[in-house]
Amino acid sequence: MNHLLILPILLPLMCGALLLVLPSREWLKRALSMLATLALVPLAVVLLLQAGDGQLHVYALGDWRPPFGIVLLLDRLSALLLLVAAVLGSAVALYALRGDDRLGPRFHALLQFQLLGINGSFLTGDLFNLFVFFEILLIASYALLLHGSGAERVRAGLHYVVLNLTGSALFLIALGLIYGVSGTLNMADLSARVATASGDQVPLLAAAGLLLLLVFALKAALLPLYFWLPRAYAAASAPVAALFAIMTKVGIYAVLRVCTLVFGDGAGELANLAQAWLWPLALATVALGALGALAAQDLRLLIAYLVLVSAGTLLAAVAAGSPEAHAAALYYLLHSTWVAGGLFLLADLIARQRGSKGSALVPGAALEHPALLGALFFFGAVAVVGLPPLSGFLGKLLLLKAVPSVALWTVLLLAGFATLIAFSRAGSTLFWRVGLSSLDSAELDIGRLGATLLLLASAVLLVVLADPLLDYATAAAAQLHDLGPYRAILKEGAP
Amino acid sequence: MEALFALTLGLLTASGVYLLLRARTFPVVLGLTLLSYAVNLFLFAMGRLSGDVAVLGLSQAPADPLPQALVLTAIVIGFAMTAFVVVLALRGVADLGNDHVDGRADEERAP
Numbered sequence: 001m002n003h004l005l006i007l008p009i010l011l012p013l014m015c016g017a018l019l020l021v022l023p024s025r026e027w028l029k030r031a032l033s034m035l036a037t038l039a040l041v042p043l044a045v046v047l048l049l050q051a052g053d054g055q056l057h058v059y060a061l062g063d064w065r066p067p068f069g070i071v072l073l074l075d076r077l078s079a080l081l082l083l084v085a086a087v088l089g090s091a092v093a094l095y096a097l098r099g100d101d102r103l104g105p106r107f108h109a110l111l112q113f114q115l116l117g118i119n120g121s122f123l124t125g126d127l128f129n130l131f132v133f134f135e136i137l138l139i140a141s142y143a144l145l146l147h148g149s150g151a152e153r154v155r156a157g158l159h160y161v162v163l164n165l166t167g168s169a170l171f172l173i174a175l176g177l178i179y180g181v182s183g184t185l186n187m188a189d190l191s192a193r194v195a196t197a198s199g200d201q202v203p204l205l206a207a208a209g210l211l212l213l214l215v216f217a218l219k220a221a222l223l224p225l226y227f228w229l230p231r232a233y234a235a236a237s238a239p240v241a242a243l244f245a246i247m248t249k250v251g252i253y254a255v256l257r258v259c260t261l262v263f264g265d266g267a268g269e270l271a272n273l274a275q276a277w278l279w280p281l282a283l284a285t286v287a288l289g290a291l292g293a294l295a296a297q298d299l300r301l302l303i304a305y306l307v308l309v310s311a312g313t314l315l316a317a318v319a320a321g322s323p324e325a326h327a328a329a330l331y332y333l334l335h336s337t338w339v340a341g342g343l344f345l346l347a348d349l350i351a352r353q354r355g356s357k358g359s360a361l362v363p364g365a366a367l368e369h370p371a372l373l374g375a376l377f378f379f380g381a382v383a384v385v386g387l388p389p390l391s392g393f394l395g396k397l398l399l400l401k402a403v404p405s406v407a408l409w410t411v412l413l414l415a416g417f418a419t420l421i422a423f424s425r426a427g428s429t430l431f432w433r434v435g436l437s438s439l440d441s442a443e444l445d446i447g448r449l450g451a452t453l454l455l456l457a458s459a460v461l462l463v464v465l466a467d468p469l470l471d472y473a474t475a476a477a478a479q480l481h482d483l484g485p486y487r488a489i490l491k492e493g494a495p
Numbered sequence: 496m497e498a499l500f501a502l503t504l505g506l507l508t509a510s511g512v513y514l515l516l517r518a519r520t521f522p523v524v525l526g527l528t529l530l531s532y533a534v535n536l537f538l539f540a541m542g543r544l545s546g547d548v549a550v551l552g553l554s555q556a557p558a559d560p561l562p563q564a565l566v567l568t569a570i571v572i573g574f575a576m577t578a579f580v581v582v583l584a585l586r587g588v589a590d591l592g593n594d595h596v597d598g599r600a601d602e603e604r605a606p
Contacts, residue, residue: 128565135572142579146586154583154590155598158520161580162596165527166515168576172534172569179562180541 004050005059005072007043008082008119011036016112030097033108037093037115040086044079051079052472056485058125066125066490067186073125073489076476077330081122081253084334088246088341088455089115095345095451096239103148103237110147114140114243121250125489127178127185130254131171134219138164141247144240145232156235159228167218174211181205188486191261195268202269209263213274216258219251221311223281223288230292233304238348241300242341242455248311249337256318256326260480265321278319283411285312290415293422299347299359302426303340306384309415310336316408317399324402326477331470332395335383335462339392342455343380349373349452350430355439361426363433369444374431376456381423383459386416391462398470496544500536507533520584520594527580531573538566 015036019029050057057074060066093111101107117137124130142164146157179185181204182193197205218225229248233241255274263273289308296302314336317329347359350373357364367373379390386392396416400409462469479485507529514526542562547554549563584594591598 128568132568132572135576139576139579142583146583149586149590151590151598154587158583158587158596158598161576161583162515162523162527165576165580166530168572169527169530169534173537175565176534176538176541176562179565180543 001059001063002050002057003059004043004047005057005074005123006061008040008047008086009072009116009123011039011043012112012116012119016109016116019109019112020106029108030101033111034090034093034097036112037086037089040115040119041083041090044083044086047074048076048079048083048472050074051076052475054475054479056489058489067184067189070129071125071186071489072123073188074123076472076479077253077256078122080330080334080472080476081249082119084249084337085115085118085122085246087458088243088337091341091345091451091455092239092243094454095242095448098445098447098451100148100237100239104146107144107147110140110143111243113137114144116140118246118250122253125187127187127190128175131168131175134171134250135168137247137250138168141244144243145236147240148237150235152235156228156232160232163218163225163228167215170211171215174208174215177204177208177211181208186490187257187261188489191264191266191483192487192490194262194270195266197268197270206270206273209258209270209273210277212258213255213277216251216254217281217315219248220255220315221248221251221285221308222278222315223285223312226285226289226308226311229308230296230301230304233307233344234298234300238345241304242344245307245337245341245344248307249314249333252311252314252318252333255315256329256480259318260326261483261486264483265481266483272321275319275321278315282312282315282319283407285309286316286411286415287312290418293419296422296426297361299350299361299426299430300344302361302422303343303347306343306419307336307340309419310340313396313399313412317403320403320405320408322402323474323477323481325399326480327470327474328395328398328402330473330476331462331466332399334469335391335395335459338455338458338462339380339383342452342458343384345448345452345455346373346376346380349444349448350377352443353439354430361429363429364435366434366436366438367431368438370431370434372444374427376452377427377431379459380456381420381427383456385420385423387420389463390459391466392459394463394466500540500544504533504536504540507536518596520587520596523596524577524580524584528577531569531577535566535569535573538562538569 051074059072061070114137117133120133142161146153181201184190194205221229233244259274263270265271286309289305289312292305293302296305314329317325351359353367354364383390383392386396511526511530514522539562542559547556549558549560588594
């Protein structure tokens with residue numbers, strides 16, 4: 001058995017627990033948290049290479065054979081997402097240890113627990129464990145959202161917490177139904193049983209499947225369930241908002257996993273259960289996200305709406321269902337997570353030089369470093385709007401090529417145009433409509449700048465490395481659509 | 496038995512949803528609690544209502560122990576979450592000066 005598989009869960013767990021009991025020496029906590037988060041990157045790369053052999057790597061906890069025990073499952077998709085989380089987490093930890101972790105107690109422990117929940121969700125092969133990891137990442141995110149306190153955060157936090165608690169209740173009802181009908185919660189086992197479900201089981205399983213979709217859509221911020229997102233992301237402190245760029249992706253991962261493995265092409269009567277709902281709602285999410293970006297009065301709110309646009313785009317690609325669309329979605333997911341995280345950090349760098357005006361889109365004092373921040377802003381805007389030559393353009397191009405649908409082309413291109421207008425307006429307000437003198441207090445921290453550059457540089461790296469990455473994404477999508485090996489896990493047991 | 500169980504579940508869920516839609520934080524927290532009770536009972540029932548204690552050797556037809564384990568996990572998580580949301584609601588009263596779920600002042604409330 002390959003014990004590396006459980007390290008992305010154990011490492012943040014142990015480190016988070018250690019951070020809770022350590023004496024309160026700040027440098028020690030910062031060093032430990034930074035090292036543990038950085039260590040996830042090479043670990044994710046090793047797992048990425050291991051998963052690249054096309055095999056499914058199964059880790060049976062306590063050596064209990066599936067479906068009786070809980071399994072961790074590593075395929076190309078989960079390895080790729082582990083890397084996304086590790087890189088984003090490292091940039092966030094670096095940014096936070098330059099001072100933002102002082103805003104409230106125990107930032108680093110919470111960051112580790114959040115990473116534990118995220119990594120666990122990507123690795124688990126069991127639906128109930130997915131629920132448990134969701135709860136871990138959620139309770140860490142509740143506390144992180146409130147990090148630094150303040151009325152706006154409490155207000156946004158209350159909505160976020162109550163909505164997600166209701167979501168958890170619905171998740172449990174869906175799990176109960178699935179277990180009651182099929183007698184299993186192991187995703188691979190469930191995949192086989194859903195395919196052969198008898199007539200009276202089908203409607204119950206369909207109800208459970210759609211309930212699951214509802215819960216994942218709440219996390220992924222699909223149309224009627226996204227209203228919590230812009231306010232929460234705009235209220236959170238900068239490193240937390242950047243980390244939350246991956247939270248919607250956890251929901252999207254869950255939708256993709258369940259919609260291919262359990263309710264995918266091979267699900268007999270229940271095949272492609274969610275598609276009819278996902279497709280129109282995802283397109284409407286993109287459209288409304290773009291409108292929100294046009295209407296935003298605050299740079300952070302604008303970026304939060306862009307997170308929404310990218311979530312809608314990804315869900316539309318998931319709903320399209322073909323392996324090509326899923327491959328394009330994986331590439332776009334890498335781009336949108338890192339660049340959105342980088343933009344949240346950049347917005348904070350800009351806000352720090354504007355004194356009380358913060359990130360509000362109103363004329364303010366001149367920036368201390370207008371050339372550097374302006375260039376970064378221009379770069380980030382080009383990447384996220386999807387103009388050549390950066391990764392956003394390539395991701396959208398692949399997606400449009402993979403899904404030749406008039407509706408998607410119209411919505412995506414118009415949304416791109418709308419976000420372009422929103423960004424031009426925001427940029428000209430922030431950098432040109434300014435006073436003559438800058439604030440004395442304005443400073444630019446080199447560590448914070450480094451973390452921002454790290455994430456924004458991914459827009460170039462993703463284009464330079466596009467060829468191997470696309471090969472990997474295509475292979476990952478093909479693996480998702482080949483259900484045979486997943487179902488064979490149960491016959492072989494743990495290797 | 497089944498009818499009574501179903502009725503209890505329905506009543507708990509309906510009350511939970513009703514309270515969840517109130518505008519003050521205290522009823523909302525109560526609603527969440529009732530909803531989680533309903534969910535826990537529902538999970539429990541998914542191991543079927545018939546069946547004896549879930550100990551091998553003590554009975555001929557032991558009940559399915561897995562839903563009971565799931566319920567235990569769900570209870571622990573639900574309890575922690577409820578505690579958190581109570582603290583958050585109290586924090587909201589302190590920071591925002593009122594107990595409205597949107598954190599807005601009383602005079603803005605619809606009549």
